[in-house]
Amino acid sequence: MAHYQRIGNVPPKRHTQHRTPQGGLYYEELMGEEGFSSDSSLLYHRGLPSAISDARSWDLGESLATTPNQPLLPRHLRLHDLFADDAGQGVDTVTGRRLILGNADVRISYVVSDTPSPFYRNGISDECVFVQSGAARVETVFGGFDLAAGDYLVIPRATTHRWIPGDGEPLRANCIEANSHIAPPQRYLSKYGQLLAHAPYCERDLRLPQGPLAAEDAGAHGDQPAEVYLKHRGSGPGGISGTIYTYPADPLDVVGWDGCLYPYAFNVRDFEPITGRVHQPPPVHQVFEGHNFVICNFVPRKVDYHPLSIPVPYYHSNVDSDEIMFYVAGDYEARKGSGIGKGSVSVHPGGHAHGPQPGAYEHSIGA
DSSP states (O other), rough: OOOOEEEOOOOOSSTOOOOOOSOOOEEEEESSTTTSSSSSSEEESSSSOOOSHHHHHHHTTTTTTOOOOOSSEEEEEEHOOOOOOOOOOOOOTTTEEEEEEEEESSSEEEEEEEEEOOOOSSSSSEEEEEEESSEEEEEEETEEEOOOOEEEEEEEEOOOEEEEEEEEEEEEEEEESSSSBBBBGGGGBTTOOOOOOOOOSOOGGBBOOOOGGGGGSSSSSSOOOOOEEEESSSSSGEEEEEEEEESSSOOOOOEEEEEEEOOOOEGGGGGOOOOOOOOOGGGGGGGEETTEEEEEEOOOOOOOOTTTTSSSSEEEOOOSSOOEEEOOOSGGGGGTTTTOOOOEEEEEEETTTOOOOOTHHTTTTTO
């Protein structure tokens, strides 16, 4: 997201001396994508960002293992039932997430959490986390976010952060991990990276990291050793393994940063649906994309207004993709009577024709 930001204490010129009030040096870290050839930010640390005092394995177990969908069938997953035992059980948003669907390009997990997570960094995946219900404070090296129902948080890979659920109901969240970067659809961006006028959202709708930075809060974490859980390439399921690093002091010790690479939040209620006289195809609902996958928002909208329109979707076969739908709220006309409800996930694999429930096609006419 090429949208320059600057927070906290940075020097006038990059790669130059940046000194503490006592005369010591802050330590500059370049966090950049694609080997110094894409978006980046410069972060200024109180301590050496490379200092590690210990490392041990993080056993991910079978949490990333998958089973083939063979024979090829559509599926209905009832996540509120599958995760009913996790509520109020001391589960955190990092170690408690469980994979529900995945392939070589993207992994989708779900979590019901009520406990602060450890510090965490995904070294191989951008993450896009959607909050279904509940609330959380997310602390990152770039600043903090207060999240609530309907919020997405896009987190660039290698961003150190932790999740602190709010009081009250547990945090329910979908966690999308990509083997690529996650960004707004390219067709909605100018050649310089600005969201264009026909995009269903713009930069004003994005919520950026907020200060004060943790390093500016004297009592935030202190200078005690801290553990950071890291996902990285390895020999585990899907080629992923885990390591737990111990740092000699607070890993969120950044006093300032600037650049075009950082996490940001976006609420689904700020997505402006694109409508038409006849039924619009799913790409008009797209909000983010990665390599070989897209993320869409199906939100309340003015339905199709051609005098002969059929408002529910036509039957279709996704020849090149699987279609995964997560039902957050509302009552979806095309699925009435199917048992689909809040927390449901429907899976329609590529090559499988699917569409509205029997009778919904006809009943939607004139509605």
